[in-house]
Every structure is written in C-alpha cells, then in structure tokens.
Amino acid sequence: MPSSESTTIAHGTETAPAGSIRLDRVTHEYGRGGETFTAVGPVDLTVPAGEFLVLVGASGCGKSTLLRLIAGFERPTHGSVRVSGTEPRPGDAAGVVFQTPRLFPWRTVRGNIDLALRYAGVERTQWPARRAELLARVGLEGTENRRTWEISGGQQQRVAIARALAAENPLLLLDEPFAALDALTRERLQEDVRRVTERTGRTAVFVTHSAEEAVFLGSRIVVLTKSPGTVALDLPVPLPRGDVDAEGLRDSPEFAALRAQVSHAVKTAAAA
Structure with missing residues (x-):
C-alpha cells in the first residue's frame, strides 16, 4: 500500500495528501424547525496525513458526531468536511470501528x-x-x-x-472501541492499535472519555467543550512512538504530566 505521505489526491485545482482531514467552520444540528439542537460547532480542524488524533471530552460533547461527519455518515449543517481533499462518502473515506464489534x-x-x-x-x-x-x-x-x-x-x-x-483507504476511525472491555484487554488492544497505525502509516481518529487512553494513543489530542462541542484544547503529544516499552511509557513522569493536563482540561471544559 502506498504510504499516506507519498500519495496525493487531486480536488479541483488542489491536491491533498491521502488521509488528511480538514474541517472548516463545521457546525452540526439535529432536529427540524424550531426543535433543533446544535451538537458541535463551530469547529476548525486540520489533521495531517499519518497523524493519530484523539478526540476526548465528557459524554454528549459531540465527539462521535464529529467522527460520523468525517466518515461521511452525516453531512454538516454548516461548513465543510474534506478527507483526502474530497467530501467523504460512507465506505470510501475510512475504515470504521465502533464500540461493539458488529x-x-x-x-x-x-x-x-x-x-x-x-x-x-x-x-x-x-x-x-x-x-x-x-x-x-x-x-x-x-x-x-x-x-x-x-x-x-x-x-x-x-x-x-x-x-x-x-x-x-488511508484513514481509520475508532469510536470508543474498547469501552466495554476489561482493563487488561483494553491496554493490550491500545498497544495493538498504536502498533498497527504506526506500521501502516494510516491516519487515525480515536474517540474516548479517558485521558490516559488519549495520552497513550495520540500523537495529538483535541479536548472538546460540552455541547455544542468546540475545541477547548489542541495538544501535541511529544512522547516516543514506534516500538516502545508500553509499560515504561505509561509509568514515565512525562506521561503522568500529560495525563493530568488532559484530565484537567476535560473537567474544566465540561464544567464551563
């Protein structure tokens, strides 16, 4: 499979790397007429090809809605979503893993x-x-x-x-796939997903409630405010990737500091 860094897809007069994501002033509402509810937005977000982005926040902040918009399962009420330079369509843009295996x-x-x-x-x-x-x-x-x-x-x-x-396809979307698993199995699968995405070079977007899971998996973390979800924190994760000692990484002071920062941001965003 060609690497996501070397492949580009044309869109009009532009080219975009395969697996790259761009959200421009995205807002999404549910309902009709006077009974509408704004789930997310406005959100501006650019995800380079090959990045592992984790969306984290309290329940109801719009994490899964953003994932569905990126997958092409829904279209934004306002703004635009582009994956590899084009509007995403279900099945074409990404592989998707849900909370249950299905x-x-x-x-x-x-x-x-x-x-x-x-x-x-x-x-x-x-x-x-x-x-x-x-x-x-x-x-x-x-x-x-x-x-x-x-x-x-x-x-x-x-x-x-x-x-x-x-x-x-160069994009993998995961919507809280380990939420129902025991702690040991969850940690093992986190290591598997981290390893698989590193080896394949795919862009990944992962939804979670857990600050610890976000720090372990992500090369970048976005914390969302409570509904309507907007970006409260956009944080690069400067931890080693590739073949690493997972236990040593989780026990490192750098990991603990990032986990505390993300946890505080989630609680602050949920209470605001």
Whole structure:
C-alpha cells in the first residue's frame, strides 16, 4: 500500500495528501424547525496525513458526531468536511470501528474478514494472503476457522479492527472501541492499535472519555467543550512512538504530566 505521505489526491485545482482531514467552520444540528439542537460547532480542524488524533471530552460533547461527519455518515449543517481533499462518502473515506464489534455471528472469523475484502474490491485469489496478513497484524493467527461467539470480546474487537483495515483507504476511525472491555484487554488492544497505525502509516481518529487512553494513543489530542462541542484544547503529544516499552511509557513522569493536563482540561471544559 502506498504510504499516506507519498500519495496525493487531486480536488479541483488542489491536491491533498491521502488521509488528511480538514474541517472548516463545521457546525452540526439535529432536529427540524424550531426543535433543533446544535451538537458541535463551530469547529476548525486540520489533521495531517499519518497523524493519530484523539478526540476526548465528557459524554454528549459531540465527539462521535464529529467522527460520523468525517466518515461521511452525516453531512454538516454548516461548513465543510474534506478527507483526502474530497467530501467523504460512507465506505470510501475510512475504515470504521465502533464500540461493539458488529460481526456476523453466523460467519467464522474467516467469513467476516472475507466479506470485508469482497466489499473492498480485493480479487478473490488474493483473499487468503490478505486475510493472513490482516489477522497477523491484530495478533489473531490460527483463529480464522472459529465462530465469532467462540472467541473473547477482545478478540472480536480485533476482528473488527482487521475488517476495518481490509480496504486500502488511508484513514481509520475508532469510536470508543474498547469501552466495554476489561482493563487488561483494553491496554493490550491500545498497544495493538498504536502498533498497527504506526506500521501502516494510516491516519487515525480515536474517540474516548479517558485521558490516559488519549495520552497513550495520540500523537495529538483535541479536548472538546460540552455541547455544542468546540475545541477547548489542541495538544501535541511529544512522547516516543514506534516500538516502545508500553509499560515504561505509561509509568514515565512525562506521561503522568500529560495525563493530568488532559484530565484537567476535560473537567474544566465540561464544567464551563
């Protein structure tokens, strides 16, 4: 797959790196007539290709709404959203992982991955090799013939991540994918996602309530105010990435300081 840094996509007279995101004065409302509710906005945000952006904030601040706008599931009421220089369309712009795996229980792990490969337009002769590659990326070698209800919740979420990576789009969107998991499984999957995005070079946008999760995963963190969500803090994360000692990173004073800063920002934004 071409790296997100070397690929550009033309849009009119402009070119934009594949996987880059741009939100210009985005506002989104729900309802009709006099019964409208503003969920987010206005929001201006530029995400370079290859960045791991984490959106964090209290419940109801519009994090998931922003993710749906970037995925193309909804269109903004005002302003514009561009992914790779174009207006996003569902299925084209990004692979998406939700809070629950949303797998097909009557299919095996293999069947769920193969279905994603089919929708991604991968030639059938390439499925075995691509399936093996995807399962290896998420640490699920040897599980392809098992039914989804025969594997753990953490393994099911790994299948969902592998399925989202099946298409060659340069953007991965994750909406609180580890919220329902136990602490140990959550930490292991955080490490998996961090590693996968580093190795593939994909841009990632991750939604969470957790300051600790935000600091561990993100190369950049955006804290949103309470509804309507606007940017309260835009913070680069100057921690080492790539192959790192995850436990050592979590225990470092730099990590603790950033976690405290983000936690304070979230509480302040929620109370404002």
